[in-house]
Amino acid sequence: MTRFFTLLLHGDRHADRVVPPTGHTAWLTSFTAGAMTFLAVFALALSLASGRMADRWSDALARTATVRISAPADQLDFQTRAVLDVLATTPGVESARAMTDEEQRKLLEPWFGPDLPVDALPIPRLVELTEASDGYDSEGLRQRLAAEAPGAVLDDHTRWRRPLATAAGRLRLLGLASILLIGVTMAAMITLAANASLAANAQVIQVLRLVGARDTYIVRAFVRRFTFRALAGSAAGALAAMIGVALLPSADAAGGFLTGLGFTGWGWLLPLALPLLAALVAFFATRTAAFQKLKELP
């Protein structure tokens, strides 16, 4: 690793010159690094966006569901108690509690004013329940409630959000897996390019060995070249992709997932790490390939 940074900072003009500039492998490496980084930026954006969405939806899930009980006044307390009993014995329900008149008045205040006589009106009673992390079987709960307290209705908004949150979580994983695959692919392609370059320069390597060059010296010449090509190509790719992401229409217009795809705040710095990562990949891929290849030569 220190070698990597020494190389980036100081380089070695001599070692650089002893290997002839080769046209197509240079171009191939830069292009590969650029294209792969371009893809990686989008995968990164996708992954970050789905991460944000999964978080938002999971938060929503953590919120409580409510059971609404509408019944004649004389049965209301009875049914409320029945509902609480049912909830207390339902697996997946962490806690449940009936809202007090005071709380209900607060809820209704924005609509009806502060002087609402809650006791006198046939207002449904609300029971608030908090879900445990693994969730409950809402269909089963609904049936039990119907049997015990005919006036109770489960208002379960978590039901449609759970699969979305799961999907968003999966999407984030897919995005990260894509970045990983892109990195591995880039390593493979740079290894191939480095091998081609080493093979094309077999004569050069032979001469260098004959005049007393160590393997590390020869490897350095190749590694430096490929690392810088990858860095340059990758920087161009990252820049292009970031411009592409920045040009996506801004959020509020359409709302939802697609427009949330951009980077936010510090997130804009993440794609800038990709060229450094690409250089690192190129550094180790070329180094490994070169040492491997040199061992085959006398």
Add this chain to the structure above:
Amino acid sequence: MIAFENVAYNYGGGELLSDMSLRLAPGSFHFLTGPSGSGKSTFLKLCYAELKPTAGHVTLFDREVRTLARDDVAQMRRRIGVVHQDCQFLDHLPLAANVTLPLTVSDREVSPEDVGDLLGWVGLRHLADALPPQLSGGERQRAAVARAVIIGPDVILADEPTGNLDWELSLRLLKLLVELNRMGKTIVVATHDMNLIRQTKSQVAARVLRIQNRRIQLAGADL
């Protein structure tokens, strides 16, 4: 300095060199002769560990070549200047950079004046910026000699260094080698040129090795 002990070598076919034993003392001057294809270049390659013997032992600077790691071989080659029969240049680098390559790869600096002097001495100063493919055979050979001596090696192995040179240039080159030998360098020159050998023997105590029928022998008491 360089010692062979029952050395044999073959390229995969029949045996090319058999049962060679000899010792090249420090400061000695040897010529190596023999018919074309007899294995002179092969012998020299064994001397700088480009080839490893298929049997027997080659010892360079008191180290058995088979025990040398790759970096040791590199280190060893910095003490052995080689004039290759086919010269072996980097075609994309100008002559001056090629001549200084042994210094470059061992991270040593050299002043442009010294390089200029050396090139002038082999008559190539005006070609310092030329690329190797643009040079004549003789110019390449002289450049190869310059590259072999620039690092100040203990041993100089020259494979037909005068093959493309006229008589006058050959004599000049030989004078250089004799000079280096007087400075204590060990010299081996493979050549067909008997006149050159005779000429040299008048200046220095050179011995002649001959490869014949796969064996090496000291040629007649005095040729």
